[in-house]
Amino acid sequence: MMAIPSIIAICAIAAVVGWAWARKSSITFAIVIANLIVFVITLFTPEQILTDLSFSPAYLSAQYWPRCYTLLTSMFVHGGFSHIIMNMLVLVLIGYSFEQRVGREKFLLIYLVTGIVGALCHSALSLGSTTFLVGASGAIFGILGAYAASYPRDRVMMPMGIIFMRVPVLLGALVMALIETIYVAAGAGQGVSHFAHLGGFIGGVLFLPLLKERGGATLKTEGVGGKGVDFDLLQSLTHTPGQLELIERIKGEDLPEISKAWLMYLLNSLRCPKCKGNLAHDEKSLKCKCGFEKRYRS
Structure with a gap:
């Protein structure tokens, strides 16, 4: 049976995101607030939250399939202060700008789907593992991939090494993807799922055409700003x-x-x-x- 703190955390996620949706407020900031609420709850009951809301590749087996809901809830769980601060900072810096571009509906869809894709990529290389996977990194890399594919010339603040710089989103995305690829090739970064990061990033890039086909004029790759202008x-x-x-x-x-x-x-x-x-x-x-x-x- 799920612990009460875990139930409260899930209700908080649904309430905050649902409220933002109903009020037509920013989904980016709603996700940040939901993550912070869950993190505060985790500080008081870490074992219960990690047990109930974290995802594990083992949950994809027939024995544990009812726990596949953790593919979603694990995106709102973080393992420490530095983990959540860095993730939420990057999400605010690139997420809000991208949300303004594509709209709340498409933003939320890309965020959730690429987060799941990242977890599945991690699982494909760790089948049967009981190690927990937590954090919003896969979804954030998904947003970054989709943003770079659709609006490569937009300039955003991004971490470039140890400093933050305002750079074209395509450049920032390529640097981040290169760093993750090097980590994967070197087998470095123990305790960090770089495959989830790369999976989310690639998912964001590949998921974009599906959104364009479903209809948004918002995601057109040819700008409208220059029509008829000399x-x-x-x-x-x-x-x-x-x-x-x-x-x-x-x-x-x-x-x-x-x-x-x-x-x-x-x-x-x-x-x-x-x-x-x-x-x-x-x-x-x-x-x-x-x-x-x-x-x-x-």
């Missing part, structure tokens, strides 16, 4: 690296509201090439009091 003209009017970066962002942006906001910001920053004065603009043209006028949108 980027050659705009580029000829730029005079700072920041303006050039804005053009690249507009080209790759898939959310119309964001691309429009960036385009307006860029247009407001441009100067007339003749008199260096401010340029006025409407929906299609750029104009200056000196007589300069160019059409930037067809």
